[in-house]
Amino acid sequence: MASSILRRFIPRKTTWMYGQRMMSSTIDVSVDEQTGIALMKMKRKPVNSLNLEFLQDIRNTIVTLEQNKKCKGLILTSDVPKIFSAGIDILEMYQPNEERLHNFWRALQDMWLQLYMTPLATIAAINGHSPAGGCLISISCDYRIMAPNYTIGLNETLLGIVAPFWFKDAMCNTVGYRETEIALALGKLYSTDEALQKGLVDEVVTSEQIMEAAQRKMLEYVKIPNMARAMSKQLMRQETADKLCSTQDSDVQNFVNFCLQDKVQQSLGFYLEQLKKRKSK
Ligand SMILES: CCCCCCCC/C=C\C/C=C/C(=O)SCCNC(=O)CCNC(=O)[C@H](O)C(C)(C)COP(=O)(O)OP(=O)(O)OC[C@H]1O[C@@H](n2cnc3c(N)ncnc32)[C@H](O)[C@@H]1OP(=O)(O)O
Numbered sequence: 431m432a433s434s435i436l437r438r439f440i441p442r443k444t445t446w447m448y449g450q451r452m453m454s455s456t457i458d459v460s461v462d463e464q465t466g467i468a469l470m471k472m473k474r475k476p477v478n479s480l481n482l483e484f485l486q487d488i489r490n491t492i493v494t495l496e497q498n499k500k501c502k503g504l505i506l507t508s509d510v511p512k513i514f515s516a517g518i519d520i521l522e523m524y525q526p527n528e529e530r531l532h533n534f535w536r537a538l539q540d541m542w543l544q545l546y547m548t549p550l551a552t553i554a555a556i557n558g559h560s561p562a563g564g565c566l567i568s569i570s571c572d573y574r575i576m577a578p579n580y581t582i583g584l585n586e587t588l589l590g591i592v593a594p595f596w597f598k599d600a601m602c603n604t605v606g607y608r609e610t611e612i613a614l615a616l617g618k619l620y621s622t623d624e625a626l627q628k629g630l631v632d633e634v635v636t637s638e639q640i641m642e643a644a645q646r647k648m649l650e651y652v653k654i655p656n657m658a659r660a661m662s663k664q665l666m667r668q669e670t671a672d673k674l675c676s677t678q679d680s681d682v683q684n685f686v687n688f689c690l691q692d693k694v695q696q697s698l699g700f701y702l703e704q705l706k707k708r709k710s711k
Pocket residue numbers: 476477479513515516517518519520521559561562563564585586589591592593594684685688705706709
């Protein structure tokens with residue numbers, strides 16, 4: 431189902447499969463072949479920030495699961511306490527090597543296209559904070575369940591950067607134009623309750639109940655005839671994905687040019703300093 435464009439790049443082979451278990455240093459995956467449900471736990475300590483290799487691992491895992499005829503649904507969650515994903519690894523953008531910066535952005539695009547358009551049913555079990563790139567992963571799933579007392583949102587402007595158009599499109603498709611406009615301008619991080627109220631997440635349950643709730647909802651999804659469910663997702667999402675597919679190269683170049691600006695580097699350096707200071711308080 432994912433268009434051939436999405437399969438142009440062969441992902442790195444860093445995920446190992448042992449029967450129904452797949453492992454890499456940053457991801458733990460198990461597949462229940464009875465139910466057809468896979469569980470992917472992100473475990474890149476300390477905060478599941480998305481660097482080049484982690485992005486390739488996530489995409490690689492989705493591709494492998496898509497090829498498993500018994501797998502119909504994927505639950506994404508975190509193995510790191512209190513953090514779903516801290517978003518992009520800021521160190522990929524700060525004082526970067528230019529070639530790696532290109533590859534990094536391409537890997538982010540490819541991971542997103544794979545996740546957003548996968549024919550697998552996807553549920554994000556958001557068991558921790560989920561800013562920026564973490565929010566992107568969440569809103570790219572078909573359904574979101576979040577635990578209380580965490581935050582989620584596209585907070586890029588707080589870092590002195592701007593959410594790419596495809597982050598914006600995915601957000602607009604979830605909460606609507608006006609809410610996205612406000613959220614992006616203010617770099618808004620929603621509390622779990624606000625996120626539920628705005629439709630950024632679909633359900634709130636306690637951390638203890640989140641996996642059970644995700645399994646329950648996933649059983650609803652995988653009961654639907656597979657092709658019909660996957661095609662209805664494609665119907666809703668293809669236009670948004672095509673917008674990036676047709677401009678991937680220029681999007682990489684725009685990102686690299688943007689990142690290399692002195693002003694952007696200063697903002698990122700300042701933000702990293704604040705993160706460290708906050709920790710020492
Ligand atoms: C013409 C137009 C062109 C378009 C150009 C588009 C450009 C757009 C580019 C990019 C889009 C960006 C997307 C992103 O995802 S940016 C990342 C946003 N993420 C954040 O702001 C989160 C920051 N982190 C936090 O708020 C917190 O760390 C936390 C709430 C996630 C967890 O808090 P806590 O448990 O208290 O942990 P610490 O803060 O102590 O963190 C531990 C450790 O990890 C480091 N760290 C945290 N987040 C990141 C990160 N995203 N990247 C790298 N490192 C991170 C933190 O600094 C600590 O490090 P240590 O002191 O060395 O231990």
